[in-house]
Amino acid sequence: MKLHHAIFLAMLAGGIAGALTQEQSTLLGIPLLAGYDLIGSLFINALKMVVVPLIVTAIISGMVGVGQGKSVGRMGIKTLALYMTTTLVAVLIGLLMVNLFAPGIIDGTPARDLLGLSANTHEALASVKDRGAGDFTDILRQMLPPNLIAAAANGQMLGLIVFSLLFGYFLRVEKGQAPQTLRELIEGIYLVVMRITMLIIRFTPVGVFALIAATVTRTGLDAIIPLAWFFATVLVALFTHAFVFMPLMIRLVARRSPLRHVQAMTPALLTAFSSASSAATLPLTMECVQKRAGVSPRTSSFVLPLGATVNMDGTALYECVAAMFIAQAYGMDLSLTTQFMIVLTAVLTSIGVASIPAASLVAITVILGAIGLPLEAIGLILVTDRVLDMCRTAVNIWGDSVVSVLLARSEGEEQVLSLPVSQMEQRAQSAR
Template sequence: MTKIKLHWQILIALALAVAVGSWTGPDATLMGVSAYAIYDFVGTLFLNALKMLVVPLIVASLITGVASIGSGASLGRLGGKTLLYYLSTTLLAVLVGLGMANLIAPGIVDGQPARQLIGLDAETASVAEAVQGRGSADLLGIFLRMVPTNVVEAAARGEMLGLIFFSLLFGYFLTQVQGRGGEVLLAFWQGVFEVMMRMTDWVMRFAPVGVFALVAKVAAGTGLAALQPLLLFLLTVLLGLAVHFFLVLPLLLRLLGRVDPLRHYQAMAPALLTAFSTASSSATLPLTMECLEKNAGVSNRVSSFVLPLGATVNMDGTALYECVAVLFIAQAYGVELSLGMQFTVVLLALLTSIGVAGIPAASLVAIVIILGAVGLPAEGIGLILAVDRILDMCRTAVNVFSDSCGAVIIGRSEGETGILTATRPS
């Protein structure tokens, strides 16, 4: 009997989850236990298993990746290409979002601002409490979080920027250690990386079950009724994400990477579906790395450097969402933003998509920062809460796909010839 490929298993689980979750709703019970609670337990268990892999995988992959790159010149070249790619694609995503929001104007319904029609969500107060005290000063905190006082504590708290900075330094100076000591250390971290990839293989056997639970929980808790008042905003964001996902990034793959985008979609399918289900780039990182190396043929030298950085700082989908959300809120309040103010929105969306990743309620905090900068009330965040979870899942898939495209393009620019030369099914 032919085994069903992983991405098909996950896709089937997604479809079943939407149907079953919508059918059970938040109140159905199974043997006296809430179906919603079961979805929550299984989904959280799977998500915890993925997150368990992240810290050791990031540390081992970055240290071995930097050590394999070698000299400072090679590291600087690869780092420069990575940062240039991430800044460029995030800027393109923000511009796509800006264009969509101005073209469709989702905050205007029948020529009138949509605030009264939509109403404010009851959870606005809780969001305001979560972002209280946040502001533009949080952007300065990026640099402080890059240099942790205790790297073990940073790892325990999931502060990826500090962990990445330490790992980059450790990997670089590992290349300066000559003799037996350096060889033993490098062999140790290579062994850790190989073990983590094997653990990833094992955890991903349970991916269809975990994906089913995560998506069924969203379908049961949100339902379709909550989406109707915000349908135009939802469609605007989805259309912007689709343009970036199906047009901008494939064009970059074709023009800069000189590879077939369709093969790349096929290679990355398991990671993209998992990213959609978990709504976490970091949690999806182990599978993203596995798909790139095994299915797409990108070397560990490139993927182990580019992907951990991307999972932390490259947020194309998030930046696009922030831009559309702020313009939607402005339109809903009847505020017309000038070109200068829209430029401010673009710049802040670009910066906050990178800078607030380590802050709780990251995208909502970023939106509040931008709202404050353009003079809009923070309570406007309540207009979009009903659909935030659905859009979070979609924009995470875009974030992960952008990371993978970056690894392919950078790998090709480094002279790698075995990337996407033939289909490598999962």
């Protein structure tokens, strides 16, 4: 059975089990609610266990592979600048929408009780409030911590991410046998940690069942309302980024027709939506960009594989909305500093964990840890994750293709989107 089918069935089974269970119910003398909590806690702890090694090795491995075999010169700098810009805008759009819709606030009250979240969070909320009351210098200090291990142990992942980016960059440019051996070692560790992560992800249906059953046991079906608002908020934010901001970039910067580019990318977008995998869609994305949009192989072969590693607009947007939704549900007073922390962490984590399975799940744990919130609500947002994963994967692919068009036009490629898609395909076939 495919994982998303298993998760869907686990959601249904968890809802039914929770509806049939009362807080004092037992099975063979074992309290059912305590059993649900134990299984859910083990699942969340397993995710937390792999966060540090996964982020460090993924970011270093990704930085080492940036433009591998090519010189990261003018084109590389322009590409990275465009990717970082579009990702930042995506996160800011998500931040705007989640503040506008406030899905974590129902009838003027934080949705903590509706979602069955623990009420014993006074210490966590107090620490978050104290952190938010500070100024931006606290964020800068976290970016360069004096003790990386202590920072990681305390959940301050921002410094670890910055260090990994620097380490990966300089490891990439170093020559000789020793750096090559270190690169291979880190790649090997990354592959092993990925295997461990995949093992944990295989148990996602079990964790989802337990978390949903525990929530429904405590609250009934009241959790549906805030989750529906969260779902709608993410969809509106993704639509705004993909079909308002990106088309404006094509029209104003590339001076080409956004509608023509949508037509060119339709096969890749449909494949990305159905498969929910950027990596699996990459070959079709390259074919659509080259043969249907008219971007040269020189540009697309550099921009698109790099985008599959470091550019995940939809993923970063989703991380931001999810973290803000959970913070709102806890009744947290979100200061400008705390929101800036969420934006910065979402942008940076999207670079390191974008290409791994269940990337958003791992990244959200990092963001919540960065602002000091518990992780117990992560299991709840899995209820809506499959459909949203399909949507944000399509947005990721769309963002990569738009950046390839913008870069191609900046490099003087006049043939980009200059003809209808059918004529582009005929020209490509004739050239072959």
